[in-house]
Amino acid sequence: PFLGGTPEGGGVEYTFYAPRVFNGNLRYDFVEDCPSEPPSSALSTPVPSAVPSLTTSMSYTFYVEHDPEVPPRMVTYDISFGVRAVLDRFLAGDEDILFGYARNHDLVIVRVVANFVSPAEVGYLCYPEPPDICTPISVDVTATHRSTATSDDIMYALLRQSMHLPSQIDVGGYTVQYVGDRAVETDSEITLSGIPDRLMGEDEQQFFEQVARDFLTSQVSSDENDSLKILGVVVNGQEITSADIAFEYEGNGTVSPLSATSVIPDVRNNNPTRRKLQDQNSNSIQVSVRGKYRPPPELDFGAIVEDSINRDRELLEKDLKDKSLKLEAGEPQ
Numbered sequence: 001p002f003l004g005g006t007p008e009g010g011g012v013e014y015t016f017y018a019p020r021v022f023n024g025n026l027r028y029d030f031v032e033d034c035p036s037e038p039p040s041s042a043l044s045t046p047v048p049s050a051v052p053s054l055t056t057s058m059s060y061t062f063y064v065e066h067d068p069e070v071p072p073r074m075v076t077y078d079i080s081f082g083v084r085a086v087l088d089r090f091l092a093g094d095e096d097i098l099f100g101y102a103r104n105h106d107l108v109i110v111r112v113v114a115n116f117v118s119p120a121e122v123g124y125l126c127y128p129e130p131p132d133i134c135t136p137i138s139v140d141v142t143a144t145h146r147s148t149a150t151s152d153d154i155m156y157a158l159l160r161q162s163m164h165l166p167s168q169i170d171v172g173g174y175t176v177q178y179v180g181d182r183a184v185e186t187d188s189e190i191t192l193s194g195i196p197d198r199l200m201g202e203d204e205q206q207f208f209e210q211v212a213r214d215f216l217t218s219q220v221s222s223d224e225n226d227s228l229k230i231l232g233v234v235v236n237g238q239e240i241t242s243a244d245i246a247f248e249y250e251g252n253g254t255v256s257p258l259s260a261t262s263v264i265p266d267v268r269n270n271n272p273t274r275r276k277l278q279d280q281n282s283n284s285i286q287v288s289v290r291g292k293y294r295p296p297p298e299l300d301f302g303a304i305v306e307d308s309i310n311r312d313r314e315l316l317e318k319d320l321k322d323k324s325l326k327l328e329a330g331e332p333q
Helices: 072-094 096-105 151-159 162-168 202-219 301-311 313-329
Strands: 053-066 108-116 133-146 175-178 182-193 229-249 255-258 266-268 271-293
Touching: 053 072, 053 151, 053 162, 072 096, 072 108, 072 133, 072 162, 096 133, 096 151, 133 151, 151 182, 151 229, 151 271, 162 175, 162 182, 182 301, 182 313, 202 229, 202 271, 202 301, 202 313, 271 301, 301 313
Parallel strands: none
Antiparallel strands: 053 133, 053 175, 108 133, 182 271, 229 255, 229 271, 266 271
């Protein structure tokens, strides 16, 4: 293309060619389809199904003391900005549980908005140091995550750090006090009797956790504070034990358990009876029960859970048996 000169020194003449255009005709005949084998399903790669996502919403509530000259919109902006910055640090690794949800379940904070609320929603008044004023603010948080984590799991993880948020919020000119929902957790033990001589598998543990949670949700209550809610039950350990239980077989067909520890022949009213020892397996299951509530008043969550379990252990065992039978029959829970 160069007729003279150099690109650096100039004097270059370029020759340009227009695209070639085919002006002929193509003729062809169709005979028949070419033989070919259908694709093998064994060699094809299945398309992975997308894991559904969930949206979880929760709120933090604060009393914020500030100068009365600060515009209200500036107060809500500063507090929402401060909370968002703290949560972003938690998901980036500053808090182990939230970091785990972000890494393993794609937890993302998508919206943080602060709004004014009434002191009646808090339950008590705030008395700041004059000339400051005290403003109740609710910070509404919206997060998305995969359905491999429940909304209650995410809510509990977000509430675990609620009491520490005021010291983490890095905005000047404010005194922040957390007055919203709190996460609570207690360890307990639930003993199931008359079960197979083995530990529960992973699927059985998940089934037990769901049934135990439903049971506690229906049983846990507080006359002093009606905001208490069960968020989850997690199995931490199991221990199988075996005990000798004596049963009395009477002549009329009645069978009743006894506390005897040996086989003792007996005759009552000319009706032959016998006592026989049988092994009965029990599984002592260590669990963590998680919940939330809003003080005042303060609650003894551990005592409430223990009372709820001890009040009707037989009902829990019945719920486990009934729901297990429905599951095996394919009926809805």
